[in-house]
Amino acid sequence: MDYFPQIMEGEMRDPRKDKLIQGSDDRVDSGLDSWKTDCDNLSCEFQGLNVVETLIQDSEPEPWMIYCNDDGDTFLNLAIIHEEKKLASEAIAKSCRNIYYLNQQNHLYQTSLHLAVITDQADIAHQLLKAGCDPELRDFHGDTALHIACKKGSMYSVGVIIQQCKNKLPSLLQSANYDGHTCLHLASIHGFLGVAETLLSEGADINAQEPCNGRTSLHMAVDLQNADLVKLLLQHGADVNRVTYQGYSPCQLTWGRSDLSIQEMLVARTNVDLQHLPESDDESSDSESEYTDDEVMYDDWSLGGERVH
Incomplete structure (x- = not known):
């Protein structure tokens, strides 16, 4: 298992952490742009990693399953972030119904499902949902994977989540993120008519x-x-x-x-x-009578001793 120290020591620095410090209000790209320069090197390292060979059936969890980098991303998360579909598919297959691993959240509270939607990998999202990933988990914005798909206007991801989550769909459609926006609100705000129509046909309020x-x-x-x-x-x-x-x-x-x-x-x-x-009422005379000679109507305020208009 020589490749685990090689990977775990070689790619610990995650540029997404710096991106989050700079500003994360609208962060839905998971820092992918800043990763592209390292993607080729990491892909070469991944090519030497054979998940199947390492999954020896014993009482202890395999190294790839317990691995977690400084940003809380698992091996599965990294495979999805770098769009290593073969590795991601193998990891999903070997962790099928392992709810703890599949739903593990990084430091931004993103699950593998969030990352699959962020990176527009609807096929990986489909595999994750089939394996038992929870679609109701929220990231640090309070967004479920469906919220993100609606915000991005990703019809494929929206369709996959709707298709695979029929039992939980009413709850997902009703759920509001930390800004108070439902999935339909987000589709409306960003003007994605196709997504909005799909949500409405599925019973969105x-x-x-x-x-x-x-x-x-x-x-x-x-x-x-x-x-x-x-x-x-x-x-x-x-x-x-x-x-x-x-x-x-x-x-x-x-x-x-x-x-x-x-x-x-x-x-x-x-x-x-x-x-x-409504017509504005002319209350100029009434408003003058509301104040006595000793009272002042404040129409400004001060900040640090300076008058602000």
Whole structure:
């Protein structure tokens, strides 16, 4: 087993760790770009690794199964990251139904399934799900693998997860990440109509409201001025009279926007009292009477002693 020290000592430094320190708000690429320069060398090392020969049936786990690098990635994770499909397939086959290994999360709480979706390897995702990988596990953003697939607009990955997770699909579709976004919200935000239509056909809640201000996917479509998405959502029965936490309907959000076709689609379907923005009341005289001579109406604030307007 001379190759294990060679691999475990040769590729410990994972550039994804530096990428995370720099900024990880929208990190869905798993740092793949920074790995490409080392990929050829690591692939050569992997070619000398024969998983089948090392899987001797004994009481102790094999070295490749207990291996974990500084970022918490297992051998299976690394094979997926470097798109070594043969090695990944062998590792999945030999760890079939080994729930602990298949669902092991790295320091970003990513499982092998997350990484397979991130790297657009729907075939590997299919094998992982068949072997027993849990699709409901979340990464450090609160995203399941399906959230990531919807965010990326990966129809193949979305299709694989839906096909293989029928029993858990209602829970996956209802699940919101740490930003409060469901899979349908993410597909709507990024304008992936095919993904959105697939989710809706599988029973996604079209009127689910995100927690920040209560926008539905239809509100988001109006904000993005995506007329095709508005039309799709209306065809699937989106509630045009659902209001945000501030009390605005999708139709009211169309006023002052450039695409009048969206407004035309919504006005005819919206209740009269929710078609137009409410008229602003002239409360100038009343607001003046609310303050006495000893009170000051603050319209600014200070930061570090400096006045901020």
